[in-house]
Amino acid sequence: MGKVTGFLEYKRVTAKNEAEKERVHHFREFTGHLKSGEISNQAGRCMDCGIPFCHSSYGCPVQNLIPEWNDLVYNDQWREAYERLEMTNNFPEITGRVCPAPCETACTLAINDSPVTIKQIELEIIEKAFRENWVKPQLPDSETGKSIAVIGSGPAGLAAAQQLRRRGHSVTIYERAPKIGGLLRYGIPDFKLDKRVLDRRLDQISAEGVEFVTDANIGEDISARYLRKSYDVILISSGATQARDLTADGRELEGIHLAMDYLTLSNQYIDGMIDEKRLISAKNKRVLVIGGGDTGSDCVGTANRQGAKSVHQIEIMPKPREWKENHNPEWPFWPAILRTSSSQQEGCLREWGIVTKSFSGKNGKVNKVNFARVEWIRDENNGRPKMQELKNSAFSMQIDMVLLAMGFVHPEHNRLLTDLEIQYDQAGNIITGPDFMTSVPGVFAAGDAKKGASLVVHAIFQGRQAAEAIDTYLIQEQKESLK
Numbered sequence: 264m265g266k267v268t269g270f271l272e273y274k275r276v277t278a279k280n281e282a283e284k285e286r287v288h289h290f291r292e293f294t295g296h297l298k299s300g301e302i303s304n305q306a307g308r309c310m311d312c313g314i315p316f317c318h319s320s321y322g323c324p325v326q327n328l329i330p331e332w333n334d335l336v337y338n339d340q341w342r343e344a345y346e347r348l349e350m351t352n353n354f355p356e357i358t359g360r361v362c363p364a365p366c367e368t369a370c371t372l373a374i375n376d377s378p379v380t381i382k383q384i385e386l387e388i389i390e391k392a393f394r395e396n397w398v399k400p401q402l403p404d405s406e407t408g409k410s411i412a413v414i415g416s417g418p419a420g421l422a423a424a425q426q427l428r429r430r431g432h433s434v435t436i437y438e439r440a441p442k443i444g445g446l447l448r449y450g451i452p453d454f455k456l457d458k459r460v461l462d463r464r465l466d467q468i469s470a471e472g473v474e475f476v477t478d479a480n481i482g483e484d485i486s487a488r489y490l491r492k493s494y495d496v497i498l499i500s501s502g503a504t505q506a507r508d509l510t511a512d513g514r515e516l517e518g519i520h521l522a523m524d525y526l527t528l529s530n531q532y533i534d535g536m537i538d539e540k541r542l543i544s545a546k547n548k549r550v551l552v553i554g555g556g557d558t559g560s561d562c563v564g565t566a567n568r569q570g571a572k573s574v575h576q577i578e579i580m581p582k583p584r585e586w587k588e589n590h591n592p593e594w595p596f597w598p599a600i601l602r603t604s605s606s607q608q609e610g611c612l613r614e615w616g617i618v619t620k621s622f623s624g625k626n627g628k629v630n631k632v633n634f635a636r637v638e639w640i641r642d643e644n645n646g647r648p649k650m651q652e653l654k655n656s657a658f659s660m661q662i663d664m665v666l667l668a669m670g671f672v673h674p675e676h677n678r679l680l681t682d683l684e685i686q687y688d689q690a691g692n693i694i695t696g697p698d699f700m701t702s703v704p705g706v707f708a709a710g711d712a713k714k715g716a717s718l719v720v721h722a723i724f725q726g727r728q729a730a731e732a733i734d735t736y737l738i739q740e741q742k743e744s745l746k
């Protein structure tokens with residue numbers, strides 16, 4: 264709860280970030296930190312609201328015990344605050360950096376005031392815990408003799424693996440990429456998440472006894488059938504990596520890239536894994552980013568850092584309404600309002616209600632993109648929003664590089680999933696029961712592969728829940744075999 268009158272005494276204070284014009288010259292993190300006294304005051308704003316919506320289903324998806332650690336931070340009991348935090352979240356140093364913080368829009372203070380700086384407090388707790396060396400490997404008390412293969416090393420697979428290993432199971436993570444981390448490593452750029460932060464956590468997971476096997480594309484390099492025979496359980500946490508593409512004339516022209524192809528190479532270059540020649544570079548180019556979500560934002564931030572001449576970002580949907588107040592107009596729900604990411608603040612022209620009609624080029628390279636403006640009306644037949652092109656609204660832009668960031672449709676329906684005969688829902692995601700088990704006994708699924716493209720915090724939560732379900736399944740199996 265913090266201090267009873269804290270919310271009346273202290274205003275919300277956020278950390279100061281490095282200035283935009285300076286941070287665009289490097290790929291390092293640029294977010295600031297609050298001083299210890301300031302954090303205590305901010306935690307003291309937590310107001311004993313009775314029903315803490317921040318950790319209800321409207322708020323934090325991992326159900327962090329937010330009011331408890333706010334109280335502990337306010338009372339200078341940082342170690343206890345860390346112990347509460349790690350009870351619910353395997354990677355608070357990651358959510359504390361990249362989570363959109365639905366906890367804050369659900370904070371009771373957000374009804375008519377600015378919310379508690381929950382995400383910043385989460386980050387300060389875990390960073391202090393690392394500095395003080397409180398974050399130690401947690402070894403299981405005994406070994407169960409059961410084995411689990413986790414396929415995919417994003418936040419869902421990592422959280423599940425860590426939880427299962429701590430229960431004494433033997434866990435191996437298989438990853439097709441050269442390094443562990445999924446989209447934490449190859450999607451999210453370093454300026455949002457320094458990869459040393461990820462490696463520091465991987466050291467702990469490895470010290471706890473989880474085995475990592477990289478460059479192993481399951482279904483191709485190793486058959487899913489072999490894994491089925493070799494392990495008691497398989498967990499599929501292979502993400503929702505099938506990108507939504509654009510079917511428009513000229514799509515085949517050079518200079519038009521899927522966002523993840525672009526971001527993966529940039530992340531590998533920053534990591535020293537590839538040289539500059541292999542990079543897709545925006546240097547001195549007029550860049551168009553199609554799609555306005557997280558991925559599009561990361562393309563904007565990366566293109567600006569690479570020295571793009573200009574960056575445009577377009578979105579097919581209408582412009583959301585602007586809201587200048589500090590409180591949440593749709594409390595406790597996540598409000599549908601205009602948001603500007605730190606990358607967009609760094610410089611980018613954004614436009615809404617635009618559809619891409621075709622690409623034109625010279626000598627096989629894109630040099631122009633052709634658009635039309637659209638409006639969204641209600642379909643008379645089913646009441647759903649329907650896109651309608653505006654008459655005489657065609658226009659073009661001179662563009663040298665296009666990044667397609669229109670989201671992801673579902674997991675790749677590749678040999679891993681077809682060999683296992685996994686069933687999908689209507690959206691193409693893996694169907695599971697409430698126990699996270701797929702249509703195949705002993706094969707579980709979690710994270711984006713099950714939910715569709717989502718957020719890190721959801722992937723962590725699903726990884727934890729799947730681990731719980733797998734542990735229960737293995738205990739049940741053991742009991743059956745002893746009968």
Ligand SMILES: Cc1cc2nc3c(=O)[nH]c(=O)nc-3n(C[C@H](O)[C@H](O)[C@H](O)COP(=O)(O)OP(=O)(O)OC[C@H]3O[C@@H](n4cnc5c(N)ncnc54)[C@H](O)[C@@H]3O)c2cc1C
Binds near residue numbers: 417437444709719
């Ligand atoms: C560019 C970008 C930026 C994002 N930014 C944010 C953000 O700021 N905040 C946020 O909360 N969320 C963000 N997200 C979403 C978030 O990263 C994902 O929701 C989350 O990573 C999903 O976790 P996951 O473990 O389910 O899958 P992933 O992180 O996608 O990991 C899946 C892993 O499985 C591996 N794999 C797939 N098939 C196989 C196979 N057959 N064999 C072996 N390995 C395989 C893949 O290589 C990958 O490493 C972003 C996403 C993108 C694309």
Ligand code: SF4
Binds near residue numbers: 385
């Ligand atoms: S994980 Fe996200 S929603 Fe949960 S407390 Fe942290 S910032 Fe808030």
